[in-house]
Amino acid sequence: MNGFKTESRHYVLIGALLLALYASYLLVAPYVGAIVLAFVLSLLCFPVHQFIEQKMPGRPNLVASISCLLLVVVILVPVSLVFMAIVQQGIAFTKQSYIWLNNGGAEQLIQHPLLQTALEKVNQVLPSAEISGQSLVQQLTEFAAGFGKELLNLSTKVVGDVTGLVFSFILMLFILFFLLRDHEKVVNTLHWVLPLSRSQEEALLDEAKKVARSAVMGSFLTALAQGIVGGIAMAIVGLPGLFWGTMMAFASFIPVVGTALIWVPASLYLLLIGDWPWALFMALWGAIVVGSIDNFLRPLLMQGSAGMNTLLIFLSLIGGIQLFGLIGVIYGPIIFALTLVLLKLYTIEFQDFLEKQDKS
Secondary structure, X not given: OOOOOOOHHHHHHHHHHHHHHHHHXXXXXXHHHHHHHHHHHHHHHHHHHHHHHHHOOOOHHHHHHHXXXXXXXXXXXXXXXXXHHHHHHHHHHHHHHHHHHXXXXXXXXXXXXXXXXXXXXXXXXXXXXXXXXXXXXXXXXXXHHHHHHHHHHHHHHHHHHHHHHHHHHHHHHHHHHHHHHOHHHHHHHHXXXXXXXXXXXXXXXXXXXXXXXXXXXXXXXXXXHHHHXXXXXXXXXXXXXXXXXXXXXXXXXXXXXXXXXXXXXXXXXXXXXXXXXXXXXXXXXXXXXXXXXXXXXXXXXXXXOOOOOHHHHHHXXXXXXXXXXXXXXXXXXXXXXXXXXXXXXXXXXXXXHHHHHHHO
16 A cells, blocks of 8 residues: 655645634634533533433434433523522621621721731731731721622623623533534544544543543532532531532632632631631631542542643643633643643654664
């Protein structure tokens, strides 16, 4: 069999194809998040879709529609109920905080010996003007007064973004429908188009599937678990459990700090108001229970077959979030995992050359 011989027209065709692909990317760039999310959900939902397909063979459109409808019910109904409960607890917490400030709660808290000692030490270190308890109370009052306005502005912005969120969700469902219905065609097309051997293509596609699943499982399920156990602790100590548990779930995506951004201030608050047993409980629960979930569950769920260790997982997460935002918890691990697979394929493909180079 003769080898493939490149000609000048091949380079022209490849150049035109790359230009067209780049132009196509610019067209879909605003919707990449919805496309990637549809791809990941298609991988997670595909076993259920296959089960429905076995029960209803020969009806691909109906099966894909049922799969998408089930996803809508599973996602939207719980999220809507939880969101309404979070809003109610958030409003109640804001009102209670405002009443506490107006009744002089902040002034009493500032007079706590621990805070007074801490202020004295801070003032000894700072070269500028001294920080007084009265100034802290004034700043806290101004913050609380402006917090209601900020919540109003935030709610207005959220309402304004609802149209965009609804459009993105509908677009994601639309793409998901075709990915589920035409799964086999999509896979066969990728096998046909990619200029690699079938084993290399299978390695890349399998790794993309595994890491996409593990990225969702590792990041979102870890956040959910930390939010649940953190919310339980908050409810036990008398704070709004659902509201602060949700805040912990979001804080878990923040690199390095994570859920400590929530439970450390909560522990300090309980200590300052004199509930030191609950403060100790909150600190131990946050450090041991909530922290152990992040330290053990996330690496366990995100351990892909590409051999990504904990350091690479950590770097892929913080780098992905820095570059792409929250969706980077999926992008980062996929990029790193595919890079490792490509490096492995490279070492296999050029093994003879690399061995000669190593011996020379």
